Amino acid sequence: MYSELGLYIDGAWKKNGGGKGEDVINPATEKPLAHLPHASTADLDEALEAAKKGFAVWRATSAYDRAKIMSKAANLMRERHDVISKIMVQEQGKVYVEARGEVLVSADIIDWYAEEGRRSYGRIVPGRAKGVRQLVIQEPVGVVAAFTPWNFPVLTPARKVGGALAAGCSLILKASEETPGACVEMVKCFADAGLPAGVLNLVFGVPAEVSEHLLAKDAVRKISFTGSIPVGKHLAQLAAKGMKRTTMELGGHSPVVVFGDADPEKAADTIAAFKYRNAGQVCISPTRFYVQEDVYKRFLARFTEYANGIKLGDGLEKGITMGPLANSRRLDAMDSFVADAKSCGGKIATGGKRSGNQGYFYEPTVITDVPDDSKIMTEEPFGPLAPIVTFKTFDEVVARANSLPFGLAAYAFTTSTTTAAAIGDAIESGMVGVNSIAISTPETPFGGVKESGHGSEGGTEGLGAYLATKFISQG
Numbered sequence: 001m002y003s004e005l006g007l008y009i010d011g012a013w014k015k016n017g018g019g020k021g022e023d024v025i026n027p028a029t030e031k032p033l034a035h036l037p038h039a040s041t042a043d044l045d046e047a048l049e050a051a052k053k054g055f056a057v058w059r060a061t062s063a064y065d066r067a068k069i070m071s072k073a074a075n076l077m078r079e080r081h082d083v084i085s086k087i088m089v090q091e092q093g094k095v096y097v098e099a100r101g102e103v104l105v106s107a108d109i110i111d112w113y114a115e116e117g118r119r120s121y122g123r124i125v126p127g128r129a130k131g132v133r134q135l136v137i138q139e140p141v142g143v144v145a146a147f148t149p150w151n152f153p154v155l156t157p158a159r160k161v162g163g164a165l166a167a168g169c170s171l172i173l174k175a176s177e178e179t180p181g182a183c184v185e186m187v188k189c190f191a192d193a194g195l196p197a198g199v200l201n202l203v204f205g206v207p208a209e210v211s212e213h214l215l216a217k218d219a220v221r222k223i224s225f226t227g228s229i230p231v232g233k234h235l236a237q238l239a240a241k242g243m244k245r246t247t248m249e250l251g252g253h254s255p256v257v258v259f260g261d262a263d264p265e266k267a268a269d270t271i272a273a274f275k276y277r278n279a280g281q282v283c284i285s286p287t288r289f290y291v292q293e294d295v296y297k298r299f300l301a302r303f304t305e306y307a308n309g310i311k312l313g314d315g316l317e318k319g320i321t322m323g324p325l326a327n328s329r330r331l332d333a334m335d336s337f338v339a340d341a342k343s344c345g346g347k348i349a350t351g352g353k354r355s356g357n358q359g360y361f362y363e364p365t366v367i368t369d370v371p372d373d374s375k376i377m378t379e380e381p382f383g384p385l386a387p388i389v390t391f392k393t394f395d396e397v398v399a400r401a402n403s404l405p406f407g408l409a410a411y412a413f414t415t416s417t418t419t420a421a422a423i424g425d426a427i428e429s430g431m432v433g434v435n436s437i438a439i440s441t442p443e444t445p446f447g448g449v450k451e452s453g454h455g456s457e458g459g460t461e462g463l464g465a466y467l468a469t470k471f472i473s474q475g
């Protein structure tokens, strides 16, 4: 049971695009699930015309009526969550319980934006001269081109679709070709909820060709991208040619700082479960662990015990707690990180190799004694690898945590309120979880600093990303 794939353009499903297409692979079995059509440039132009028409209709629809359709779509996602989750497990590899959580949170995101869109008020600023009314109003920016990755096939599209639709924008969404099915099902929920034709269009293709074609078009006024830093920089350059607004949710390399006054077992239980979620293929996954010397041994022992208890397998099977990596590129990347770590003195506390000979399975891995300039400590692993090292002082660990060009997420554990406040302030990161991993909710801003990108998704900031401010002075 998998999704019937297609392109969704101007309110109609196209089973065949003008492009060559590709097979979607189940990473647990390496077997094809379905053939995905690709859009040709003619298909993309059709989607663009549809989005222009859709924008005219949708911006003229009241926020009240927009919210009703969006809420209906969110409810359909909840009703259909079991089917959508199973499709996601097959194409992406994550375990069922995580897929289910993703679909339900995505429905909450759509709902939250639907409600917040109704509170996009603007303001009146008193004029200097008598009889002058100064109005600040918020208008939808226009047609949006959104690009989403394979690690969260519904959540990343939901953030972009939710914000854009609530603001009154139309979209052309290019979701990941490697995980298209769950997103197709989400788009069906919007279609069945009565979203007017052309407001949301879904395409697939060769990523670089699709983005190059769409970003060159004047009608596209906003780009929202989630993915790797090199691709983000490339798209930002293309966007700059047309002075188009951008939101860039890129990679990171999240430090975790465990202070000596924290409970090391409690910290390990919390952060290890978070580390191996989606086999570590999460942009805010904890990826560099700095533990103060006095609690290092206890933290490492408990963390390693957790990693050893993980049950690897097909995410649809009962009792499985970690699935395969999403594609074979990640397996090669893991091998390269581990080989480099070993070559510079790193020790493998557990894992460190592929598992089985079918499917892209990699063992949950803990690495110790790696230097700060090793590959694993300087490049985002995007996989189930946890390098754990020691530190001595607050200033030292802050300098090490801030030493990379990334700044997406960071975590710290301490029982001191003074240290909690100090580390929250000191870390260069868009999001910081202090004694908490809850840094991604529909109502709070999600985004990075430095090379991790700019702009936020979620919260009022996420809605603002799709609004242009207009000032009207009326005499």
Ligand code: NAD
Binding pocket: 147, 148, 149, 150, 151, 176, 177, 207, 208, 209, 211, 212, 226, 227, 228, 229, 231, 234, 235, 249, 250, 251, 252, 282, 283, 329, 380, 381, 382
């Ligand atoms: P990649 O850089 O080739 O692709 C990343 C994503 O961008 C994919 O979804 C891809 O379809 C899309 N993409 C690639 N080129 C594009 C283009 N020219 N225009 C539009 N979209 C384009 O790498 P990958 O092998 O898929 O993933 C590797 C790295 O990407 C990971 O190590 C990780 O750092 C990063 N990544 C980050 C996220 C995130 O949530 N921020 C998600 C997936 C991947």
